[in-house]
Amino acid sequence: MSKRWVRRPEGSNWGDFGDDDQIGRLNLLTPEKVRQGLAEAQDGITFCLSLPLDYPGGDVANPRRHPPRLFGAMHGGQCFHNHARLVPGTGRRSVVCDDAVLLSTQYSTQWDSLAHVGAEFDADCDGVAEVVYYNGWRGGEHIVTPPPREDAEEWALHEGVSAGPLGIDTMAATCVQGRGVMVDLFERFGREHHRVGYDELMRIFDDDGAEVEPGDMLCLCTGFDELLLEMNRAPDPWRLHNSCAGLDGSDSRLLQWITDSGVVALISDNRAVEILPPSPGAASTIHEHCLFKLGVPLGEQWLLSPLNRWLREHGRNRFLLTAPPLRLPGAAGSPVTPVATV
Structure with a gap:
């Protein structure tokens, strides 16, 4: 296959795993990383990390996404x-x-595939920005949207869409198993709506003795999962959009740390890992940096609080994480029922 791009976005890793790579940093989930994850399964206790898939309820979280x-x-x-x-x-x-x-594939506990967010970027240096995704895969050529059908129901107007080589089925084939590392944001910020930047995140790592190594999957517990459960499928719009912590995608040092850390996935119990919309004037978002530039999938609205409490009570922050998405060809996202074993 001919190379799809002449230049890559600044700060990206396009081509580092091969010109035709489709799984990004999941390449770092090596047999050694799986063994490291298995070594954390010391007590044989398992945690289901998925909300019921009809949470949060309604469509106030995202009007494009509806309950099953x-x-x-x-x-x-x-x-x-x-x-x-x-x-x-x-x-x-x-x-x-x-x-x-x-089913809306990204309604509740979910994975974002690398086709979830791309950008308009002049990858072929012809002076015209085109729609591209991670590693230069092209919108309209590889990630396909057919024209709408006038005689179809609303939900089927674009039946036949495909995320192609970056579809969630490509991610599912990797099995997504390795070592998870928990970061407890709820302990510091409670339900305060707070953007966490590089300095604060590093202090939390230091305080908790947490270490993240290349190939790890980083989980951020904010308490948002239990807030959703308390609202019992009838979420209050203000609380939904103004509660709990999230990463600050406008912090360039935080983005650089994600690049340097070698994490293979970012996962949170909140709506988007980061707080959206971004700060005014932000040059990037976590979504763009991770999905488009680095090939780092994002997990959102996971049920992390029970696991987080157990880990804190036992002075631990690492565990075996097994979290393959549905092997649904062409989908840009997927529900997931992750399992943590401690």
């Missing part, structure tokens, strides 16, 4: 839910439940 619609599978005009049918050759009847779901 679960319905019985249909065949021949019949709903196959509590459906009794004759078992051939036995003279008896069995009962089956089959169902289906219409």
Whole structure:
């Protein structure tokens, strides 16, 4: 395959893992990193890190994303839910439940794939910025949106979209298992809506004796997960958008630390890892820096508080993390049911 770009964005790692790389820093999830994660599974205790997938509730968090619609599978005009049918050759009847779901892939606990955020950038030096994603994969050529269908329902207007080589299925094939490192922001800031920059994050690392090494997955506990659970699928818009800490994507030193640290994923229990919208005049966001420049996937709205409390009570901050997304070809994001083992 011919190279898709002549120049890469400043501060990016395009090409470092090969001209046709599709998984970014997940390349650093080596067998050694998996073994390091397994070494943290000392007590055999597991934690489910997913919210129920119908949280936060409604669409006030993001009007593009809606709660899942679960319905019985249909065949021949019949709903196959509590459906009794004759078992051939036995003279008896069995009962089956089959169902289906219409799901916004990034509504609740989720992964952002590398196709979630790109940029307009002149990668081929022809003087015209084009839509590109991590490692120069092109919008319209590799990440495809077909024209809308006038006769379709609203949800199917763009049926057939594909994130192509950067789809979540590419990430799923890596298995996404290794060592997680927890950072407790809730202990410092409670539910204060606070942008955490480089200096504060480094102080927290020092205070907690936390170390992040290349190939680790960094988790940020802010307490936002339990706030969502308390609102019980009826979120208050003001509290939803003005509660708990998040990273400050406008802090250039923080962005450089993400680059230098070698973390393979950033994960939080809040809505976006960072606080959005960014500070006025911000040159970048965590999303652009991680997904577009570095190939670092983002995990959002994970259930981290119970694990965080256990780790703090036991003087630990590392654990085995297993978190593959759905292997759904072409999707730009995915629900995930991560498991932490301590």
